Structures are given as C-alpha cells and as structure tokens.
Amino acid sequence: MNSKITIAGVEFKNPVMTASGTFGSGREYGEYMDLNQLGAVVVKGVAITPWKGNPAPRIAETYGGMLNSVGLQNPGVEAFIENDIPFLRQYDTKIIVNIAGRTIEEYCQVAERLGEVDVDLLELNISCPNVKEGGVAFGTDPFMVEKVTKEVKKYSKQPLIVKLSPNVTDITEMARAAESGGADGLSLINTLLGMAIDIYRRKPVLAMKVGGFSGPAIKPVALRMVYQVNKAVNLPIIGMGGIMTGEDAIEFIMAGATGVAVGTAHFNNPRASLEVVEGIQKYMDTYGVKDLAEIRGII
C-alpha cells in the first residue's frame, strides 16, 4: 500500500503534516516521536522581524476544542533560518514554512529570503484571526487574496501554498482568487473566530476578547469547505481542522484533500500526527486501498 503523495511537484512519503503553530519547529516533539515518520513539518508562522505576540491569557479550552490568540509570536526569519532549519534538515521529512506579514511587502521579503534556504514549500498565512494587520484582513477579500498571492509568488522560489480562512461566506470565491493569483496549492482551514466569557469575572476569557477556534468541534465545517473548494478549483489541497485520527484524515481525503495536517490534537496527545499516519495505513490495508488517489475526492 502506497501512501506517497505529490503536491506541486514535491513528493511526500505520506500525506500527514503538522498544522502550523501547533508543533513549533518540531524540537519539542522530538522526544515523543520520530519526525522521520511525518510527511512534512509545517512550522509556526515566520515574519521578517521578531513578533512578540498578544498578551495573556491567550489560550482557552472549550467543548471539543480550544481558542487561541497567540498572535503569530515568532523570532523572525533570520533566527528561524539559523536555529530551526539545521535542526529540521536532520530528518527525512519535508519542510513547509508558514509565512506571516503585516503588509504585502513584508510577506514578499520573507518569501525572498527563504528562497536562499533549503526548504520545500511556502505556506502563505493570510488567514490568522489574531493580528490587526495582514492575516485575516487579506484572506477575507478576494481582490486582496489574488493580489497578495500574485506579489508573493514573484518572490517565491519554492511552490506557494495559500492558507485560507473559514471566516467568509463563500470559501470558493477565495480559493478561485488564490488560483488566479498563481497559487500552487491551498491549505484549509485556519481557525474560526470565536469567544468565551468568564461569567464570574464578567470578562472575556482571552485578553484579546476573541480568538481562533480549533479542534474536533470544527471538523464538519472544515470538511465541508475542503469538499466545496475541491469542486471549485484545480489545485492540490492540504486539509485540516479537527483531525484527531486516521479515520478523520481519510474523510478529508475523500472530500478532496491531497495532504492532511494535524493541529490541536497535539496538545492532547503529542504523538497524534504519528497515530494519524498509522491510522491511514491501517485503513488502506484493511480496505485494500493501494494508492490514496483511489479514494481522493470520491465524494
């Protein structure tokens, strides 16, 4: 049984990746699992200069998921290149760098700098709900989605995956805009905008009041969006949103995803992504699926 996949000409040993921001650059997880078993490590959003992130509290647990307002805290692209790339390159897994920016120019600068470095793909995060500028402000307007994709593409040496926000009425409109801008693939979904209130303190739980909602509770929304986008565009999709098991991942593949990313599940079980790799393999063996292409997008 072969669980290899190809996205924009890059071959992955299996479809399972780590969702950006939930796995650091893999260092923290190395003692729980063998990173060589993963299709790819997708690192936390990296910006041109260091970002401090948002004030605490910035994490809250909810039924079936969590809220976060971390706000793209990161050490900046130079520190990332110096510390994290050599660490990740020790492993036989692909590296996808999630890029963040406040302006189109900042995204372009990060993409250009990463062009000089040995990484496999870039993931353009225009869907973070936790930053005032850039982030979701770009990802909810089809004109801006196309524009930022087109500009960043000019500076990207590696294939460019555009990460879409679910906080829109029609996700297919954003997917088509990214395709027109020259995206080589799409990732979806980022977090849904959510809120929790502490009724005893009469205050929002998060210091930022609202944050990104993720985890198993959002899986039906994510699946629906992957399904719709797969029908609307001709680009490979990395599907994510609430994947906890191999069976969840198979649902995303049947809805049209080529790759799958595991995010919030890591906070519950640091080995979650490896268990998803094993679960996919078990499904393939049990049901005689020789290649994932046989079941991709069959719904």
Ligand SMILES: Cc1cc2nc3c(=O)[nH]c(=O)nc-3n(C[C@H](O)[C@H](O)[C@H](O)COP(=O)(O)O)c2cc1C
């Ligand atoms: C704590 C946290 C930090 C995140 N940081 C990023 C980020 O830096 N860039 C990004 O594109 N998505 C980020 N995300 C979104 C995830 O990559 C993923 O799209 C989302 O959480 C849905 O998947 P899940 O339900 O499996 O977590 C973050 C999510 C969480 C929970």
